[in-house]
Amino acid sequence: MTRPAVRMCARCQRTTDEPVLVHEVHAATGPGFNVYACPDCVEHYPPLTNALELLDTARRRSRLTLHVLKVNAEGTVTEDRGEVEILAGGRTDPVPFTSAYPPCNCPRCKTPR
Incomplete structure (x- = not known):
C-alpha cells in the first residue's frame, strides 16, 4: 500500500x-x-x-544606438548627423563610407576593402 x-x-x-x-x-x-x-x-x-524551453527561444539581438554629432575644437556642436543603429550578435555589413559616415584614421578604417 x-x-x-x-x-x-x-x-x-x-x-x-x-x-x-x-x-x-x-x-x-x-x-x-x-x-x-x-x-x-x-x-x-x-x-x-520549463527552464529548457526558455533556452530554446530565439535570442534577441543586442542593439546599440549612437547619436553622431560633429563638434568643433571649442566643443560646440556644428552638425547633427543623426543616429546610427548597430545590431550585435550576427554578421552586419560595414558602415558605408559616405559623407554621413566619413572614415576615421584608425587602422580598421584605413584597411582597404
Whole structure:
C-alpha cells in the first residue's frame, strides 16, 4: 500500500494530500526544491514553465544606438548627423563610407576593402 503524498500549500500553509506542483526552484550550488499548492490555491499561481524551453527561444539581438554629432575644437556642436543603429550578435555589413559616415584614421578604417 502506498502512502499518499502530503505537502504544505505555499499560499495558505495548510497540509494537503492532493499537492499540485506550482514552481521549481533551481539552485546553482546544490539541489533545488519544489513548491506545492493545494487545489484551492493553485489558481493563484502562473502556469509552470520549463527552464529548457526558455533556452530554446530565439535570442534577441543586442542593439546599440549612437547619436553622431560633429563638434568643433571649442566643443560646440556644428552638425547633427543623426543616429546610427548597430545590431550585435550576427554578421552586419560595414558602415558605408559616405559623407554621413566619413572614415576615421584608425587602422580598421584605413584597411582597404
